[in-house]
Amino acid sequence: MQFKDIEGQRVLINHLTEIIDTGRVSHAQMFLGPNASGSLALALAYAQYLNCTNRQHYPEGAALRADSCGECPNCRKYRELVHPDLHLVFPSVTTPSVSSTSVSAEMFQEEFRQFLNQYHQCGTEDQWYESLNAANKQGMIRERDAANIVKTLALKSYEGGYKVLVIWMAERMNLSAANELLKTLEEPTEKTLILLVAESRDRMLSTIISRVQTVVVPDIASGFSAEKKAAFASMFVSWMRLLFKLNMQSLSNWVDQTHALGREQQKQFLQYAQEAVRACFLKTAAGITLPGELDFGDEKFDNFFPAMVTPRNVEGMNQAITDAIYAIERNAYAKITFMQLSFTLSKLIKNR
């Protein structure tokens, strides 16, 4: 999968290639978002880009700053999903020919590749079970799968590049599988990349979440209207200005107003803020601005703010906003969540 074949997600894709090009790849990451938004396709395109021996970079102004070449031997094997250093793990189910004593992802590799091809790597969990004629079953990633992973990752890579393990629907790991994986997540072997792909962070063990870097994949269905984007932009500008001065009374007023918005709006605003931070980072790190991405409707702010997001603080800002999104989803008290996030961001911006 090349990035160019993925619908939308331009800001996120440019962020990901920038991270790889600057050699700051985190060894364990979780791509979190609805399957239909291409979270698995993004993870596979990311792994392909990492292993491509002839990465392509495009001139400023192009929608994508870079992509894998699609033609080198690694790219060709990734396209067919047959690269010997690419390992796929996913929920499996018992079928008439596969009993519960032996069932594992290993037994369904060919079926899974067909499923990925059929749905362009954007198929849902239900579609996966349907393709196995097991529509009413609930799949699982078992201890046996985790043991296979640990064994596989302990081996040397076949082709000298990165060994990549992709765990699709990672929230389907049962407790013993998750526990088996903890040590591997913590102390990976050299040149190993573990990519968890999940739809729900709530169903994952906190011990797993704390060991991976989360990449939020925006739901493409929820693209903001121009009107909403303008409203969020104006909120974002006031917020960031307050974080510089850290005037407690004004900040507290801003937090009260945001608290009054309601959870869904709060969550959408945070997703907007996360995209804005990514766009700022791209501008400072790579000089790339996508049309309309950095228009906050305030010329002074448009000019000075992007430089506040740097390679030093971008991941911290990203993670802090991700954590706030999940706190809001889990019904945390919004005033406290936004206040804490404000302090964290303020500190990160000051220490840029």
Ligand SMILES: [Zn+2]
């Ligand atoms: Zn290539």
